[in-house]
Amino acid sequence: DAKTTQPDSMESTEGETVHLPCSHATISGNEYIYWYRQVPLQGPEYVTHGLQQNTTNSMAFLAIASDRKSSTLILPHVSLRDAAVYHCILRVSQGGSAKLIFGEGTKLTVSS
């Protein structure tokens, strides 16, 4: 699986919209972009995933560049509960290993 690059940390204030970038310059055509987040003392939580088109769900909006070499997880109106480490992971959907390979992720701090 190709590697991803994320900033170590980002800071935000409650109510703001946060943009978390992820670079994946060597992404393969059959690799999906997954986002998980983890708060202390809990297991990782699935946020969203996409292949080529932008996706949205109740938690976040995932914007994928047209060349797929980067993506941005957009968290609207963050609250204190959104403070977590956010992981951007590439994973082959079919025919490849189902395991997730976690990097360091981006630690998002939210202040009131």
Added chain:
Amino acid sequence: NAGVIQTPRHKVTGKGQEATLWCEPISGHSAVFWYRQTIVQGLEFLTYFRNQAPIDDSGMPKERFSAQMPNQSHSTLKIQSTQPQDSAVYLCASSRDWGGYEQYFGPGTRLTVL
């Protein structure tokens, strides 16, 4: 839906003792994964099962670690002759299938080896 259940939540063992960790996946999920998390190494994949069959154990230490899934409702991770470096949070996750489905993680078992 209770989510993925892991027991115990905390376990303390003495060096050389055996530790068995339990995982109950979400009902209907056919894939079960084990990961280990430490401050130094981060979150690492250990092994996974599909329909109870072992598929990929490439992350398992070659000695002392074993995992089983005797039925669709639980999986165990066993560590023989535990060592202090085995201290970690062991996470279990399940998904509907092995492919592109999201994995749902349990709260983890914190193992401390004295």
